[in-house]
Amino acid sequence: MSENVKAFVNPKSGSIRITGTVEFVDADGNVTSTVENPKFCGCGHSEEKPFCDGAHKEFTQKRE
Numbered sequence: 001m002s003e004n005v006k007a008f009v010n011p012k013s014g015s016i017r018i019t020g021t022v023e024f025v026d027a028d029g030n031v032t033s034t035v036e037n038p039k040f041c042g043c044g045h046s047e048e049k050p051f052c053d054g055a056h057k058e059f060t061q062k063r064e
Contacts, residue, residue: 013056014042 005020017039024033038051045055 010042010056013052015052015056016040016042017052 005018005022008017008019009015010017017037019037022035022038023031024035026032041049041052041056043056045058046053047055
């Protein structure tokens, strides 16, 4: 796993982008998947929750 993982939060959409390799674990601590540079939904509009699918773009453009 990357030593320099960073998280970025988009202040308009609330989406969270993580750079680096992320391991997802279950309640027992077993790695269930490994993802490179995941982006998580923060607006609630994504059809791919918990991942971001870009749906916030339409939502944030309406607010500007």
